Amino acid sequence: MSHRYATRGKNSRRSPNGKGPKAAPSNGRPDRRKKKKKESDLKRSDLIQQAQVRKEVVFEASFDFSESGLHDKLLKNLEAKGYTKPTEIQEKSLKAQLEGRDILGIAKTGSGKTAAFLLPILQKQIEGKFQALVLAPTRELALQISDEYRSLNKGLGLYNSTFIGGTNMNKDLELAGKRNDLIVATPGRLLDLYQRGAIHFKALKCLIIDEFDRMLDMGFERDLNKIIDALPIERQNLLFSATLDPNQERKIQALLNNPVRLQISSGNTSNDHIQQELIEVAAGESKMPILIDMLKQDDFNRVILFAETKRWVSKLKRKLSQAGIRADEIHGDKSQNYRQKALNKFKKGHIQVLVATDVAARGIDVDDVSHVINYQIPQTLDSYIHRVGRTGRAGKTGMAYTFVES
Ligand code: ADP
Ligand code: MG
Numbered sequence: 123m124s125h126r127y128a129t130r131g132k133n134s135r136r137s138p139n140g141k142g143p144k145a146a147p148s149n150g151r152p153d154r155r156k157k158k159k160k161e162s163d164l165k166r167s168d169l170i171q172q173a174q175v176r177k178e179v180v181f182e183a184s185f186d187f188s189e190s191g192l193h194d195k196l197l198k199n200l201e202a203k204g205y206t207k208p209t210e211i212q213e214k215s216l217k218a219q220l221e222g223r224d225i226l227g228i229a230k231t232g233s234g235k236t237a238a239f240l241l242p243i244l245q246k247q248i249e250g251k252f253q254a255l256v257l258a259p260t261r262e263l264a265l266q267i268s269d270e271y272r273s274l275n276k277g278l279g280l281y282n283s284t285f286i287g288g289t290n291m292n293k294d295l296e297l298a299g300k301r302n303d304l305i306v307a308t309p310g311r312l313l314d315l316y317q318r319g320a321i322h323f324k325a326l327k328c329l330i331i332d333e334f335d336r337m338l339d340m341g342f343e344r345d346l347n348k349i350i351d352a353l354p355i356e357r358q359n360l361l362f363s364a365t366l367d368p369n370q371e372r373k374i375q376a377l378l379n380n381p382v383r384l385q386i387s388s389g390n391t392s393n394d395h396i397q398q399e400l401i402e403v404a405a406g407e408s409k410m411p412i413l414i415d416m417l418k419q420d421d422f423n424r425v426i427l428f429a430e431t432k433r434w435v436s437k438l439k440r441k442l443s444q445a446g447i448r449a450d451e452i453h454g455d456k457s458q459n460y461r462q463k464a465l466n467k468f469k470k471g472h473i474q475v476l477v478a479t480d481v482a483a484r485g486i487d488v489d490d491v492s493h494v495i496n497y498q499i500p501q502t503l504d505s506y507i508h509r510v511g512r513t514g515r516a517g518k519t520g521m522a523y524t525f526v527e528s
Contacts (some may be wrong), residue, residue, distance in 0.1 A: 162499045164506060166400065166526055169499070172506065173398035175391050183207035190216065192241065193248045199274045200241075209234035211362075214384050216242055219360065224381040226374060227362040230393040231511025232487070232518075233386070235362045236270045239330050244271075246327075247280055247303050254328040255353070256306040257346070259336045261286035261458060262465055263485035267332065268306045280304070285311045288458030295320045309337070309345035316352055323353045331377075333484045334361035335504065338373050350377070364511060365389050365504045392507045395514035396494075398522045409497065409525050414445050416523070417475060422493050424468070425475045428509050429497045432479055438497060439477045449475040452482050483508040487515060496524040 186207055187200050200206075208216065211229035218225055219242035229235055239256075246252040258264045268284040275282070283297040285307040294311065298321040305312070305321075315321045329350070331337050337346055359378050366389030392398065403409055416422055427442075429435045432453040442449040450464040450473050461481075468476040469488050476482065483505055491513040500506045506524070513520025 162501050164499055164501065164503055168503055169398070169400055169506065169524055169526070172392050172503075172510075173400070175394045181210040183209075183213055185213070192245055195277050196241070196244055196248065196274065199276050202276075203273055205237065209238070210386050211235055211384060212238040212241065214386065215239070215382075218382040218384075219243075219358075220245060222358055224359045224378040225361065225384060226378060226381050227360065227384045227386075228366050228389045229362075229364065229384070229386040230391075231364045231508060232393055232395075232515025233364075234516070235332070235364075236267055236487075237274070239332075239360050239362060240267075240271055240274055243304065243328060243330075244274055244278070244280070247275075248278060251303075251325065252327045253302065253325045254304050254330060255312075255323065255326055256304065256330040256332060257309055257312070257337060257349070258306065258332045259308065259342065259484060260481055260486075261288060261308055262452075262461065262482065263332065264306045264308050265462070266485065266487060268304075271304050271306070275303075282306070285315060286458070287311045288461075309342055309349060313345050313348055316349070326353055326357060328358040328360065329353060330360040330362070333363050334374075335363045335365050335367045335370060336484060338367075338370050363389075364393075365507055367504070390503060390507070392510050392522075393514050395518065396510050396520045396522050398510060398524070400524050400526045402526050402528050405527050410441055412525075413495070413497070414442070414447070416493075416495070417442070417445075417447050423474060424471065424488070424491050425493045425495060426468075426482065426488075426491055426509075426512050427475050427477045427495045427497060428483065428500070429477065429479065430501070434497070435477045435479055442475055442477070447475055448473040449477055451477045453479040454481055480505055480509070482512070486512060488512065489515075490518070491515075491520060494520070494522040496522070499524060499526055 187197055187205060210233065211227055212234050215225055215227055215238045227235060227238060243252065243254045256267055258267060264284050264286050268282055271282050280303040281301045282304040283302045285294050285305065287308055287310050294315060298315045361374065361378065401412065403412065417425065427438060429438055432455045435451050435453045439449050439451040450467055452461050452464045464476065467473045494510050494513050496509060500509060510522035513522060
């Protein structure tokens with residue numbers, strides 16, 4: 123695949139071969155960045171390594187869903203979604219999950235981890251009462267997981283609620299007291315409901331932590347621990363992510379009981395369906411004209427543009443709008459209503475560019491995102507892997523560009 127935008131800033135260079143996924147090598151100058159403070163930990167060499175991720179052996183499912191032993195009604199729902207064969211993580215987690223084992227599942231972005239944990243839960247819910255709780259780091263991801271559950275539970279008489287911040291509390295208070303076979307939540311709102319006595323977890327059989335490495339981070343740790351303390355000790359635990367932080371090993375061990383480790387990918391590489399390239403700009407050179415040139419190309423039709431801060435996101439959105447590019451923004455200072463509307467406009471193709479902070483980096487699944495662009499180098503490798511992972515999903519190819527200041 124070749125990309126056709128040609129005009130760059132006068133001082134900028136493109137990658138050495140001028141095309142393809144290879145990233146530009148270091149320019150030989152010593153890296154003046156200090157590791158401390160707010161500078162990104164991520165180095166140009168890390169990105170080059172990511173861009174050169176080799177194609178891995180293509181996975182061939184050993185069975186079709188129709189032969190999987192899943193309930194007929196569930197098969198019908200799978201068929202309606204166009205899922206005929208399991209992805210690797212789906213195939214490998216099915217049996218262990220049905221046997222009630224705890225699971226640590228590491229598989230690349232866009233590899234179908236959601237259905238990997240939902241299908242066995244649904245199968246168990248068809249067979250009997252099996253209440254499960256999914257925790258996710260962002261509101262949009264929680265909503266998306268509920269959507270996937272609802273599309274798979276049609277005709278099964280199962281109930282589900284999503285509890286996320288920024289929404290009407292009274293409605294949640296009411297829903298919390300009703301039958302919920304699956305609860306999907308962000309930690310803050312769920313804890314709030316629990317502390318108000320609106321919800322209990324006495325019948326809970328299974329805890330799933332999606333994007334678990336993010337959830338075990340300091341930012342969520344306190345709320346997460348309080349929630350876990352409120353759950354029955356006897357329960358199944360499932361942890362899923364595309365990335366794994368070796369420093370969290372003890373926390374993971376503490377959560378899981380004799381787990382099956384399904385490490386389908388290393389936990390520190392991006393999906394090899396994503397072509398990645400660096401755009402080198404000289405210090406002080408404006409990136410905006412380069413960006414606008416890129417976005418005016420036809421194939422940049424559904425783009426997520428990541429920036430480091432909420433202010434940068436708003437600024438970029440404004441500048442793109444001024445340049446006549448249909449764009450909207452999503453970040454933590456926007457109301458939940460605004461965030462959802464912006465995401466929906468993007469999904470429906472009403473806007474070309476969604477400008478976002480890392481709030482949209484994890485889990486968000488929008489069909490056919492053509493390009494991910496990092497306007498600044500992300501803070502961490504995990505952040506990079508998840509951001510670029512918004513494209514190249516479900517076996518499709520995608521492209522990612524990262525602006526790097528030399
Ligand atoms: P992950 O959580 O691993 O990043 P998702 O669960 O969001 O991935 O799934 C990525 C995409 O793959 C979604 O659009 C989903 O509908 C699709 N998908 C999942 N499982 C299958 C399957 N077995 N066959 C076809 N498409 C699938
Ligand atoms: Mg996911």
